[in-house]
Amino acid sequence: xxxxxxxxxxPLYPVYAILFADSTIPGAGLSAAEISAxxxxxxxxxxxVEVPTGILADRYSRRxxxxxxxxxxxxxxxxWTFAPSFLSFAAGFVLWAIGGxxxxxxxxxxxxxxxxxxxxxxxxARLAGAMRAAAAVGVIGGTALAVPLLGxxxxxxxxxxxxxxxxxxAIVSAGLPETGARTADPDDADLAEVDLDDADLDDEPTGxxxxxxxxxxxxxxxxxxxxxxxxxxxxxxxxxxxxxLPLLVESFxxxxxxxxxxxxxxxxxxxxxxxDICGSLAARRIRRPSAIGPAVxxxxxxxxxxxxxxxxxxxxxxxxxxxxxxxxxxxxxxxLQDQLSSGSRATVTSIAGMGxxxxxxxxxxxWAAGSTHLGPATMFAIAxxxxxVVAGAMTVRASRRWRKRMSRNAPT
Numbered sequence: 001x002x003x004x005x006x007x008x009x010x011p012l013y014p015v016y017a018i019l020f021a022d023s024t025i026p027g028a029g030l031s032a033a034e035i036s037a038x039x040x041x042x043x044x045x046x047x048x049v050e051v052p053t054g055i056l057a058d059r060y061s062r063r064x065x066x067x068x069x070x071x072x073x074x075x076x077x078x079x080w081t082f083a084p085s086f087l088s089f090a091a092g093f094v095l096w097a098i099g100g101x102x103x104x105x106x107x108x109x110x111x112x113x114x115x116x117x118x119x120x121x122x123x124x125a126r127l128a129g130a131m132r133a134a135a136a137v138g139v140i141g142g143t144a145l146a147v148p149l150l151g152x153x154x155x156x157x158x159x160x161x162x163x164x165x166x167x168x169x170a171i172v173s174a175g176l177p178e179t180g181a182r183t184a185d186p187d188d189a190d191l192a193e194v195d196l197d198d199a200d201l202d203d204e205p206t207g208x209x210x211x212x213x214x215x216x217x218x219x220x221x222x223x224x225x226x227x228x229x230x231x232x233x234x235x236x237x238x239x240x241x242x243x244x245l246p247l248l249v250e251s252f253x254x255x256x257x258x259x260x261x262x263x264x265x266x267x268x269x270x271x272x273x274x275x276d277i278c279g280s281l282a283a284r285r286i287r288r289p290s291a292i293g294p295a296v297x298x299x300x301x302x303x304x305x306x307x308x309x310x311x312x313x314x315x316x317x318x319x320x321x322x323x324x325x326x327x328x329x330x331x332x333x334x335x336l337q338d339q340l341s342s343g344s345r346a347t348v349t350s351i352a353g354m355g356x357x358x359x360x361x362x363x364x365x366x367w368a369a370g371s372t373h374l375g376p377a378t379m380f381a382i383a384x385x386x387x388x389v390v391a392g393a394m395t396v397r398a399s400r401r402w403r404k405r406m407s408r409n410a411p412t
Contacts (some may be wrong), residue, residue: 004131006169008138009145012077012162019155020089027085036087045097046357054350057106065102066173073099074166081159105350112337117179129283136277150195183218225339232336233355235329237386240363248376252312275319279326287336292328293394299324299388307380
């Protein structure tokens with residue numbers, strides 16, 4: 001949880017786009033087109049490196065990768081801070097993509113397998129929800145720190161604090177346990193231990209191919225795992241539109257007699273963040289995958305109604321929707337981990353991460369195309385429709401399973 005908090009305790013998050021565009025900074029002053037190109041480079045880089053880093057996590061020490069990830073990301077932030085230029089910004093995004101991918105999938109795999117080694121894999125959803133909540137708290141903390149740091153030392157102070165948070169994240173990650181347990185069968189309770197420090201790291205490249213094949217085998221031969229993977233990817237749809245939430249909140253404050261200020265927007269954004277945190281923590285007690293369909297349906301309705309209401313109080317409905325979607329994502333991820341073999345767990349989870357990036361790119365493209373004709377409220381209401389489709393499909397499938405069960409149990 002400490003590592004999750006520190007990973008997102010980054011004061012640069014709310015201001016890096018402003019840094020890129022600030023013409024008073026030598027080497028900065030980028031145009032909107034150049035900044036958009038950087039965002040595109042970030043997403044494309046993440047898609048490229050996501051699965052290879054997942055295979056790396058299944059082949060070598062996961063703890064070592066969790067330590068390396070924030071250090072690589074911090075190197076990118078250092079470039080932005082102390083050598084600003086378009087090329088430095090581009091290199092920083094590539095490093096951020098690599099650093100984030102080194103932790104994506106790796107983190108879930110290490111936590112699940114360590115819990116399984118202790119015979120406590122049922123606690124994964126509880127801990128994963130707490131980690132997700134800690135990350136959200138980190139985002140809030142980083143945003144809060146940005147203001148005084150900017151006033152004290154400008155972008156240099158913000159950047160240095162962000163690099164320091166990455167270093168602290170690496171230090172905390174170095175203290176995580178790693179037994180080296182790996183299993184080939186998710187149903188096998190006997191976990192064979194391997195000492196990763198003594199493992200031969202110079203095996204033939206076929207080892208990489210074998211790990212990828214094992215992950216694809218899990219998905220090909222287990223329809224449940226395949227459906228859960230698609231569900232995890234689908235549930236990140238609205239999360240990809242996080243960048244546009246301030247625009248939606250601002251539209252709530254734009255009515256007659258309402259004062260739209262950055263401070264007011266920031267306060268209402270905290271309400272949404274609190275909803276997300278509460279949803280993540282709810283996974284500690286409510287862990288039934290069968291409840292995902294109806295819950296996501298409720299979240300979709302809440303998002304549509306709150307978005308179209310257009311009143312500042314509608315932010316509560318947005319918070320409820322994001323809380324439900326966050327809870328569903330944690331529970332679906334836990335159910336997916338239950339289906340995977342340990343030896344390819346990080347690889348398959350990284351495939352989900354790659355799918356999430358593709359979803360993000362589609363979401364950004366959809367927003368760019370639709371926002372020329374529609375306002376933020378309508379765009380978010382439309383964004384809720386895929387969730388309604390997912391909820392309907394899951395509810396219909398659950399209903400069919402229930403009818404089949406009833407027919408089998410009916411007296412002849």
